[in-house]
Amino acid sequence: MFNKLWKGHKPLSTEYTKEEVLRHPIPEHVAIIMDGNGRWAKKRSLPRVAGHYEGMQVVRKITRFANELGIKVLTLYAFSTENWKRPKQEVDYLMKLPEQFLTTFLPELIEENVNVRVIGNRDQLPEHTRRAVEKAMEETKHNTGLILNFALNYGSRRELTYAMQEIAKQVTKGQLTPEEITEDVIASYLMTKDLKDPDLLIRTSGEIRLSNFMLWQLAYTEFWFTDVLWPDFTEQHLLQAVAEFQQRGRRFGGV
Ligand SMILES: Cc1cc(N2CCCCCC2)n2ncc(-c3ccc(F)cc3)c2n1
Numbered sequence: 001m002f003n004k005l006w007k008g009h010k011p012l013s014t015e016y017t018k019e020e021v022l023r024h025p026i027p028e029h030v031a032i033i034m035d036g037n038g039r040w041a042k043k044r045s046l047p048r049v050a051g052h053y054e055g056m057q058v059v060r061k062i063t064r065f066a067n068e069l070g071i072k073v074l075t076l077y078a079f080s081t082e083n084w085k086r087p088k089q090e091v092d093y094l095m096k097l098p099e100q101f102l103t104t105f106l107p108e109l110i111e112e113n114v115n116v117r118v119i120g121n122r123d124q125l126p127e128h129t130r131r132a133v134e135k136a137m138e139e140t141k142h143n144t145g146l147i148l149n150f151a152l153n154y155g156s157r158r159e160l161t162y163a164m165q166e167i168a169k170q171v172t173k174g175q176l177t178p179e180e181i182t183e184d185v186i187a188s189y190l191m192t193k194d195l196k197d198p199d200l201l202i203r204t205s206g207e208i209r210l211s212n213f214m215l216w217q218l219a220y221t222e223f224w225f226t227d228v229l230w231p232d233f234t235e236q237h238l239l240q241a242v243a244e245f246q247q248r249g250r251r252f253g254g255v
Pocket residue numbers: 034037052053055056059077078079094095097098099101102116118132133136150152230
């Protein structure tokens with residue numbers, strides 16, 4: 001696969017302050033493809049899993065800062081349906097991270113009124129992983145602060161395929177006519193049915209593709225790419241992404 005690197009993004013040229021960013025509307029839903037963890041480790045002659053571990057620390061830091069900024073939903077692409085193809089040792093390590101993250105940070109997340117959610121196919125997760133995420137979802141389901149939404153074993157095409165199958169069943173049963181299949185009906189069959197679409201998508205590490213992530217939901221989302229590797233992503237990078245989002249005039253297809 002020809003990996004076209006995103007050269008359009010200059011290094012952090014303009015420093016933004018939290019106060020400046022808070023003077024303008026904050027994107028309600030920010031989605032992040034947290035890429036570059038393996039490369040971060042390779043640059044330091046470390047094993048790939050060291051990059052994943054470091055990336056997990058950044059998840060905590062950025063979650064806290066997103067909450068401070070008043071972002072309502074933060075969706076993080078933690079594991080795709082394609083990631084099962086990675087070496088078994090790496091997949092086994094990755095499947096331990098949800099548990100490790102929640103064991104360490106769930107008390108703080110509860111303290112900060114964060115509502116943990118997961119989109120993706122949980123049936124295929126190891127029992128210990130599924131148990132950890134379902135416990136966190138249960139223990140935070142009444143929290144009304146930031147929705148921290150992990151995409152875990154998530155694939156957009158699988159999500160769309162399942163939605164179409166369920167809608168077709170409704171039509172077969174005579175409970176839905178083809179004319180009644182509207183965009184809102186389709187959206188109501190997606191895993192993100194309770195969430196508004198992302199306003200801003202961030203992808204790190206210079207890759208410029210969606211990688212089977214929220215293909216329906218990102219129809220009108222602003223994209224912000226950076227060459228920064230996820231383990232090096234800081235609050236200042238999030239401020240820059242939000243500030244640049246605020247400077248763009250979104251038209252939702254209009255003029
Ligand atoms: C598989 C995986 C990988 C993972 N990485 C760390 C971040 C960079 C991306 C790859 C590695 N992180 N980070 C946090 C979680 C997680 C998932 C669900 C949950 F409820 C709580 C935490 C996670 N899960």
